[in-house]
Amino acid sequence: MANDDPKSSDMGNAINDAEAARAGATSISDLRPQVAYTDLREWIEEARKLGEIREVKGLTWQADIGMAAEVVLHDENAPCVVFEDIPGTLAGSKVLVNFFGGRRQRMTLGLPLHFSKLELSEAFREHYMADLKRIAPRYVNDGPVFENVITGDKVDITIFPTPKWHPDDGGRYIGTGSFNVTRDPDEGWINCGTYRVMIHDRQTVGFYISPGKHGRIQRDKYEARKEAMPVAIVVGCDPMSFLMTSSEVPYGVCEYDVIGGIRGAPVDLVKAPITGLPVPANAEIVIEGFVQPGNVKPEGPFGEWMGYYGSDVRDEPVMDIKAIYHRNNPILLGCAPQRPPRSCARTSSRPAFPTLPPSGRTRSAPRACCSASPSGSAIRAMPRRPATSPPCATPAPMRVATSSSPTTISTYPIWRS
Ligand SMILES: Cc1cc2nc3c(=O)[nH]c(=O)nc-3n(C[C@H](O)[C@H](O)[C@H](O)COP(=O)(O)O)c2cc1C
Secondary structure, three states: OOOOOHHHOOHHHHHHHHHHHHHOOOOOOOOOOOOOOOOHHHHHHHHHHOOOEEEEEOOOOOOHHHHHHHHHHOOOOOOEEEEEOOOOOOOOOEEEEOOOOOOHHHHHOOOOOOOOHHHHHHHHHHHHHOOOOOOOOEEOOOOHHHHEEEEHHHOOHHHOOOOOOOOOOOOOEEEOOEEEEEEOOOOOOEEEEOOOEEEEEOOEEEEOOOOOOHHHHHHHHHHHHOOOEEEEEEEOOOHHHHHHHOOOOOOOOOHHHHHHHHHOOOOEEEEOOOOOOEEEOOOOEEEEEEEEEEEEEEEOOEEOOOOEEEOOOEEEEEEEEEEEEEOOOOEEEOOOOOOOOOOOHHHHOOOOOOOOOOOOOOOOOOOOOOOOOOOHHHHHOOOOOOOOOOOOOOOOOOEEOOOOOOOOHHHOOOOOO
16 A cells, blocks of 8 residues: 555544634635545544444344335435344445435535535535546555455355345345446546446346446447456445446546545555456455356346336346455445435435536536436426334335336436436
């Protein structure tokens, strides 16, 4: 690792200094946002200082965690929950949900904790979106992600506490708060994009990328060349990194650069040993492998943010896992969509970054948003959890959209094909 590893700093002082700098500003323009963490574990410690972390032990991945995740996501001030001691899973492994509520929303973006939502949006726009700052990542030789290396026949992705998020999901989705790292085979640039990832079996996963996404454009290129696509899936990064990988950044711009720009310091990366793809040195879990051209398996359905089982079951590409790397006591970042209101809106209502890409590149179309979207009429049609439901009540089942549904999946603005 590089000597100037930011983790060696005193994070207790860091949050105090950062908050003082943020709070001392007299206007939003004067602010100097400061992100006070560099990985998920440091983020948890910052959220803990705010009193917004709850640890819950002994719930099952089969039903309990998905149910609890839905309940907390509907309450703006509900805590971030870390599920531990999940029966039948890797000892010490955890699942974290609901990272973007309460005051930790502001902390995540390095903004004053007292900001209203309006001030938060304005500050985000002014400091992060108006001018898309970029800081190139830095390669280091080693990192905590390599504390455990699993290869060959020992590869077993089912050891982690991946929840069944919604009762009728087609499988266990390990990728909800994750991102896929891929390289453009023609142009060489690296993309990091959040796409749902379902476990097929011990050594394969499948993921769904909707048309037009940068990961899909790259995947289609490999397919056209009849070449295997190398992929590294990062499961468990800090929430700000996740927010950027699930936001539209311009074509040809690597999300690691944008994350560095927001953090004000380069992201430390290591090269995944088999594919050479760059992954955060302090990621919790990384899955590395290849998608062979034409190799597909049924994927879905999955309960999506609009409150339906989106896209039903269909054949999607399969990734053969060649290696798994994970930290000791790995934490799986969960961001499974839930029904509106207050569902994934808090994490997916960010607008697209408007800055133009490097010359000669096409710019991606702005993405339609969730709660902030003008498509509110569609969202109002969603089934809602009755206000009288007791905490932890079984959520009403999402329904699968069919052609006879009064509101079909095609009504909704994203992830349709
Ligand atoms: C929680 C969450 C889950 C998402 N899941 C998917 C998905 O399964 N497939 C997809 O194509 N986009 C999904 N998105 C949207 C993409 O992550 C987003 O459009 C991102 O900008 C894509 O990156 P790219 O433009 O680099 O391809 C999701 C977004 C969020 C916030």
